[in-house]
Amino acid sequence: MRLHRNLVFATIDALAEIFNDGKYADKVIEKTLKRDKRWGSRDRSFIAETTYDIVRWKRLYAEIAEVKEPFSREDLFRIFAVWCVLRGVKIPEWPQFEGTPVRRIKGKFDELSRTRKYRESVPDWLDELGVKELGEKIWTQELSALNTQAPVVLRANSLKTHPDKLAGILLEEGIETNKVRNYPEALELKERSNVFRTKAFQDGLFEVQDANSQRVAEFLDVQPGMRVVDTCAGAGGKTLHLAALMENKGQIIALDIYGNKLKELKRRAKRAGAHNVETRSIETTKVIKKLYNSADRVLIDAPCSGLGVLSRNPDAKWKLQPEFLEKINKTQAEILQQYSRILKKGGKMVYATCSILPSENDKQVQKFLKTDDGKEFRLLREKKILSSESGYDGFYMALLEKQA
Missing domain, CATH: 1.10.940 (N-utilizing Substance Protein B Homolog; Chain A)
Known part of the structure; x- marks a missing residue:
């Protein structure tokens, strides 16, 4: 070279x-x-x-x-x-x-x-924390996996196409893909390229979304016609997946504290042909309170350390500080407590993070279940996904049900 x-x-x-x-x-x-x-x-x-x-x-x-x-x-x-x-x-x-x-x-x-x-x-403090939370063996394997370049994975938008058809369309544009086993809507690029310039992207046929991130919306067990609230929607990767799984039927309310992210979500929803998405900016707690006891499903894709996505955001390990982790743990607990109230009795909720630390994941859920709000819930199942085992981003998700 x-x-x-x-x-x-x-x-x-x-x-x-x-x-x-x-x-x-x-x-x-x-x-x-x-x-x-x-x-x-x-x-x-x-x-x-x-x-x-x-x-x-x-x-x-x-x-x-x-x-x-x-x-x-x-x-x-x-x-x-x-x-x-x-x-x-x-x-x-x-x-x-x-x-x-x-x-x-x-x-x-x-x-x-x-x-x-x-x-x-990695910084000293992060190495020590990883060992403390995951143990030497798992932390060592995970760090090694998170230091490899992340693959580019697409999610075929089922409102407009399916993976086989999308693969053929992309091939005509000079982009080769492989199907990803056990991920029904995922295609992985054989070689990195700027997919955002393709006609297929402009036509809303796919979103760029890590394979394990695609697991989260599926985990929520949504059905067409439901009322679903995505409480930390951001720019809406998972919101759009929910819209596709719901076949555009029912209602998705996408909430976020950042209005500019919701504007981006509106643009993406229009391109994807997702018509059942309504955005609401959380300017005061009134926005949340108005929704109490009204949703069939609630997604809490909680803010977190992002340690599961270091392969695509390597600068995060230098920006992350111990104080931030303490702060984010408190925020996660508050969000769980407040946003869980949006759910109807008999409804289901997913708490998810793109972190691999138990303190942000299963321990946070166990802590919530012991609170007054949490006593109404039972944990149906949880999924811990390590990058070293899956080859994709590290994730955690817990499915909880509000008892009738």
Whole structure:
């Protein structure tokens, strides 16, 4: 692989924004890719994938390069040189890379790889927490799985098509896919490509959604004609799946505290042909109280640490702080207590997170069941999905029933 100066410099600039300015990797990359209209798809994928790769392995690469945050421009080039050596990429003969100690880099990599927190590139506190919550063996396996690049999975929109038909349509647009076993509506891309530019996407034939994320709406056991409330809808990936499972019959009320996310959901619903979705912004608790005892089904896709989706959001492990976890645990408990009241007697509710930590998952549910509100509920079943076992995102979901 021959490195092009403008692509390397664009990557260095992106890393400076992510590491030193604390900006989100996906937003920075999106902006960076618009910098030069002459870049082709290969150039863009080099910038995106190299940036994500270096973000993923920040701690390991910085230790090998012997640099500390905040990183100077010179430090970032040293980190980039480490990436080159470990990825087998020929180091360019540019002044920035002069005197790169190739043998020392390889030696330090071998030495640091014996220690998990360096080998898997995580902060000390997170490594300790993972061991405490999951045990050495599972945490080690899970970290390794979460450090691999996430596959791109599509969910065929059953309001408009089905997986076999969609696969054929995408093939005509030059995109090859594989069916995903045991996931009825999922197709996995054989090679990464920008599916958002396809006509199939514009026509609302699919959404990009991780295979395990597709399990959540199915778990809620919805039927056409029901009244369903998606309480933390965000931009609506699971809302749209619920609409498809309900065949556009009945009503879905999508709630969120962020109005801009709900605007995006409206756009997506229109494209998907989902007509039974109504959005409501949670501006005050009145919005929730008006819905008490009114829904057949409630989905709580709770805010969480996001540790199950590190393979697609590698910068989350550097942004996450212990205080945030304490705060999110309290928020989850409050949400469960408040939003569970939306459910009718005899109705069912799913509490789900994209975390792998028991403190955010089964322990949170057990705690809820002991509260006054929780005493009305019984746990029907729960699903703990590890990335190391499934090959997709880590998830937790619990199905609870409000007793009549």
